[in-house]
Amino acid sequence: MATRSPWPRPLSLPCCCLLLLALGGPGFFQSHAVEVDVKDLSNNTCIYAKWMMSFLIKYETNSSEYKNVTLKPSTNVTHDGSTCGNNTHAPLLAIQFGAGHSWSINFTKTNETYQGNIISFTYNTNDAVFKDAKTKGPITIVVNDSMHPVQLNTVYKCHHLDSIEVANVSLFFWDVILQAFVQNGTVSKHDSTCEADKSTVAPTTVANLTTAPITTASSPLPTTTSKPVEKPLIGNYSLKDGNKTCLLATMGLQLNVSQEKPVLININPKTTNVTGSCGNTSATLRLSDSNRMFIDFTFAVKNTSANTQRFYLKEVNITLISSINGSEPLNAGNNNLSIWDTFLGSSYMCQKEQTVLVTEDLQIHTFDLRIQPFKVQDNKYSKAEDCSPDVDNFIVPITVGAALGGLVALVLVAYFVSHKKHSNAGYQQF
Template sequence: MATRCTWTRPLSLTRCCLLLLVLGGPGFFQSHAVEVDVKDLSNTTCIYAKWMMSFLIKYETNSSEYKNATLVPSSNVTHDGSICGNKTHAPLLAIQFGAGHSWSINFTKTNETYQGNVISFTYNTNDTVFKDAKTKGLINIVVNDPMRPVQLNTVYKCRHLESIEVANVSQFFWDVTMQVFVQNGTVSKNDSICDADKSTVAPTIVPTVANLTTAPVTTASSPQPTTIPKPVEKPFIGNYSLKDGNKTCLLATMGLQLNVSQEKPVLININPNTTHVTGSCGNTSAILRLNDSNRRFIDFTFAVKSTSANTPRFYLKEVNITLIKLINGSEPLNAGNNNLSAWDTFLGSSYMCQKEQTLVVTEDLQVHTFDLRIQPFRVEDNKYSKAEDCSPDVDNFIVPIVVGAALGGLVALVLMAYFVGHKKHRNAGYEQF
């Protein structure tokens, strides 16, 4: 079971548990709601939770590359170890799923509120989803619940999707319903709604283009006008960087636009002003992860290759994208392409391309880049090295060639007119004699 929790919003750990319960299911985002009803020895309910959750885990392979694995609790979730708690033990909600994976959260209360305390997630890299994992066995991740307390004798509810990121693991939670310290074995009819749901206003006009602007909202009594989607503008250019200690190890400058084809084509501009940067640097591989405020995760994986001339080069090898929040109620999307060979240039240089480029991740998902400059290795003094530009557009040469040809033709005409005129002038003089 997965609880939906957010580091940025003060919600309770209870909410997190609920989210986890709903998220459990086969397939990364084709998840089933997980429902747990914890009872005491007298068969009286003390904890009730229902939620959905998924996990995105980045791991290192035996070839020192990094890959992503996704986990979702299936419908065959167990909840061994869940307890109501007593004077010496805190209430605990625990689930087990898949090939040795488990998730749990414990709770505390005051006279008026209850809240989560610690979330523990254990995943098993012996699972077949971790192909060629360098480290085999159980890996445990522990985080404190940053959410705010929930009023006693109320049910915490939150449909909003949120995430927790720690140690290369992203936990996603949504559609949470949960109550801890249930009184008299009866789940309360009083709700505690999360702030994210309170601030969410569902528009009556659904845009076909997702951009940085907000779609118009009409009231129920107002007639819905016919709207024509505005063309998506060029995305803002962002500057991104990673550090290894105090030294910058990766530099990236680009505008990013996603082209998603589900029920309808959707263009999404990534706003660099609300995008968080993480990743890792190495001698032969590097990862740049961008996480914008709308739960869109984009991973760029770079690698180094040798050539016959013994001049190492770097290139973009892999792109992985997780889109948790789309429009029109679309299902979240997870896609990747680990067979790329883009942005290729000499190691120690930077790659630059001012024209728009397209990276094909899948048939239904492409990434458009604008004004790109990238250097994932051998960054010196926090500055880009000399850039190798991508193949220039043929159109860039048309204007100077045409202008040069026109000027050359004009000069030739002037010279011809001069010589012809000069010759006639001399012949006229001879006739006068």
């Protein structure tokens, strides 16, 4: 049973809403388009909206680990609580979906403009998708909308994907068509396009692509160039728990995205922000670039049979907000990793290129990697366990064994040759 929106519904002005659902486009960010037509008692439209949305939620489990869940409105969306507003309550657009999740936004206006005001999102960790959640029940976050003022009697349109990050939740919106305070019950024929869609070329500070810069959907797709892919810049990242550094990471990152055409994306550490969390048995490093890219690395601690503790990379989640080759934005993850494994209290280092498999269509290449997510002392890396000696130590015994084998073979050959000469010489004496 769907929960009602946390915003009150005015009893003096009930409304009816038409809710239409259509399957979204292909890609990692598959979702459903939600279309809502809010009407007053006279059956006149006061709010019209059609948009795509998705939520990425990080939650803690009973074992003090952190996991990520993606929620998307599906075909069981309802719209209780949506209202045209009155003198005491602002117009409200509200939907409910899944097992007790709800989202709403209210609107304000001036003499010339209108805009979204406050967004409220409630997710219910009793939903089965929140496996082994430590906290059970509805959790609500409230945040100011980032929408800029829009001229009254115009329809706000924005194909570009926008995001809002608050607490452990990332909210994503794209393909938005919206008009609040509709006049005379008729949706306007005049558009107000968002600034992100007005640019023919998307910002290139998010990544350095092997193709031409990413374009918006209204521009022709770039053609692939033969320019060689440069090695990504090496970034130094850290997290603090109070005044104490609790996580250190040094690495160059390159994403390999294989959708219609393979694309390599170098992550620029100069424009990358660092957030995350530290714990005794779980830690998460989040790298984001101007809210256009998110990469979450989740580390965990395990006990070995020798009663020693080791840490390893357990999970990676990636969201690319800027589209690639005209495709939908990308959202993918792998929560079943077991790499970058070393003793707790040490750091893991690998200067050679490594590949982290996220999905069949998405991999991460790392360069000059060094990581320590636990027990950092004096803001410095502890002694490192290098991935290279593992290979060298494997090759050395083979080389030594081959050399010893060759030496034994030479000794045997020399012995048989010498023995044969002595045998021949003895035969001639008789």
